Amino acid sequence: MIKRYLHELGLYLPNENKEDILKEVQANIYDMLGDDESDENLERVLCTLGNPRILAQEYYSKKRYLIGPYYYDIYIKFLKYSVFIAGSIFAVIKMFENILQGDYSGNNSKNLAVIFSGVITSFIDGMWYYVIMVTIIFIILEHKNYNLTYDEGARHKYSFKKDDQWTPKQLRPIKTQQKYSFRQTSVVADILFTGIMTTLFLTFYNYLGWYEKDGIVIELFNPNRFKIYSIFIVLFGLYYIGIKVMIWKSKYPNYLNSAIISVYKILSFGFFRVIIFDPKLITPEFKNKVVSVLSITSTQLENYFKIGANILCIIIFILMVINIVKLFYKSYINSQQIDKLKVN
Amino acid sequence: MTYSIIWWVISMETLIKNFRIEMKRGIMTLLVLHHLRKETYGYLLLQDLSAYDIPIEAGTLYPLLRRLESQGLLDSDWDTSESRARKYYCLNEKGWHVYEQLVNEWCEIESNIGKILKEDNK
Numbered sequence: 001m002i003k004r005y006l007h008e009l010g011l012y013l014p015n016e017n018k019e020d021i022l023k024e025v026q027a028n029i030y031d032m033l034g035d036d037e038s039d040e041n042l043e044r045v046l047c048t049l050g051n052p053r054i055l056a057q058e059y060y061s062k063k064r065y066l067i068g069p070y071y072y073d074i075y076i077k078f079l080k081y082s083v084f085i086a087g088s089i090f091a092v093i094k095m096f097e098n099i100l101q102g103d104y105s106g107n108n109s110k111n112l113a114v115i116f117s118g119v120i121t122s123f124i125d126g127m128w129y130y131v132i133m134v135t136i137i138f139i140i141l142e143h144k145n146y147n148l149t150y151d152e153g154a155r156h157k158y159s160f161k162k163d164d165q166w167t168p169k170q171l172r173p174i175k176t177q178q179k180y181s182f183r184q185t186s187v188v189a190d191i192l193f194t195g196i197m198t199t200l201f202l203t204f205y206n207y208l209g210w211y212e213k214d215g216i217v218i219e220l221f222n223p224n225r226f227k228i229y230s231i232f233i234v235l236f237g238l239y240y241i242g243i244k245v246m247i248w249k250s251k252y253p254n255y256l257n258s259a260i261i262s263v264y265k266i267l268s269f270g271f272f273r274v275i276i277f278d279p280k281l282i283t284p285e286f287k288n289k290v291v292s293v294l295s296i297t298s299t300q301l302e303n304y305f306k307i308g309a310n311i312l313c314i315i316i317f318i319l320m321v322i323n324i325v326k327l328f329y330k331s332y333i334n335s336q337q338i339d340k341l342k343v344n
Numbered sequence: 345m346t347y348s349i350i351w352w353v354i355s356m357e358t359l360i361k362n363f364r365i366e367m368k369r370g371i372m373t374l375l376v377l378h379h380l381r382k383e384t385y386g387y388l389l390l391q392d393l394s395a396y397d398i399p400i401e402a403g404t405l406y407p408l409l410r411r412l413e414s415q416g417l418l419d420s421d422w423d424t425s426e427s428r429a430r431k432y433y434c435l436n437e438k439g440w441h442v443y444e445q446l447v448n449e450w451c452e453i454e455s456n457i458g459k460i461l462k463e464d465n466k
Contacts, residue, residue: 021410028406031388031428
């Protein structure tokens with residue numbers, strides 16, 4: 001139980017002197033136990049020290065008052081992972097609203113600019129509203145003393161309880177896994193999404209294009225050219241699904257799965273670059289339509305497109321390199337962790 | 345409506361609780377510094393303070409020692425000569441200086457508050 005307490009305490013301690021604090025707390029626990037190392041006495045001692053999350057917060061020199069130690073980390077994590085989703089939902093709603101309400105018979109570029117700025121504003125507004133709402137909810141939870149508790153035997157292991165008394169029974173079990181793991185929650189959703197989207201894209205690609213009021217459509221992709229690429233799209237889709245299955249099975253990054261994922265990333269980047277710079281992929285009719293809508297010359301369109309595509313490729317390339325380096329770094333840390341476990 | 349929500353969020357109970365915590369924290373620092381004129385370790389200090397009927401929670405005292413150390417008021421050293429390693433703390437020069445200043449401040453505050461309360465009770 002001491003190990004579990006120290007483990008949980010370590011999760012919330014500042015990194016710079018974590019080891020020393022844990023060593024000292026352990027020494028203090030043994031001092032407080034004295035000669036009586038029974039479970040009852042140990043439970044009493046740990047209750048005296050209190051919830052490890054609260055204790056860890058005491059070691060930080062800067063206090064966080066609005067959202068207390070029970071919630072601060074969960075609050076920050078919650079915001080970090082969901083604020084962009086909230087912003088995106090607001091942006092999508094705004095986009096549909098603009099499309100449904102707007103008058104686009106003129107087909108001028110001003111309309112696109114209005115939609116774009118509206119979407120960006122809604123995205124930022126949405127994030128702000130969301131942050132404010134979530135903050136208020138957490139302040140209420142804090143004020144009402146609802147604690148996020150863990151109960152190993154309960155059906156729902158984590159629950160909010162209005163209970164100021166922390167007990168060692170709420171300590172979480174120590175995970176003996178490697179430090180970094182793949183996110184498993186979205187694997188099935190990713191596989192389904194990739195399968196459905198690839199199928200839909202290959203089946204209905206000819207529906208992508210410019211729609212006029214009378215229903216005449218100017219196709220975006222040149223069908224003959226697209227068919228050449230379609231086989232590669234299928235292969236990449238299958239490769240991606242294979243990676244997801246591998247992640248699901250292996251759970252933790254290691255050198256082999258990192259290499260397989262890296263190869264996928266490099267190949268797909270190369271494929272994307274070939275596609276985006278292929279002048280025959282987009283139909284000339286579509287290009288002419290864009291030229292007329294934006295009131296620019298075809299040379300200007302090509303130049304803008306090249307600049308945009310190059311910037312996009314550079315951004316994707318940098319992100320890809322960062323991702324690959326991160327992946328191998330995690331594999332390295334995990335391999336060290338495995339060595340440590342073997343030694344212990 | 346707005347006022348009632350604000351009143352609900354910042355209740356009287358919370359205010360008193362916060363005042364009490366702030367007041368205790370200031371006094372506790374002085375008492376801990378006082379006891380650290382001599383070298384001692386966390387649990388012994390906890391027992392010493394309890395003997396004087398000054399209840400301080402272990403979860404408050406141990407981090408407080410760390411904070412005082414990081415503020416440069418204490419020196420610390422691990423004693424590994426016994427079967428169980430312990431971390432000993434002691435006031436250093438800066439700590440002594442701060443302690444003496446705080447004692448003077450405390451005496452002055454105590455005297456002034458005593459005067460004010462006596463005058464009000466007349």
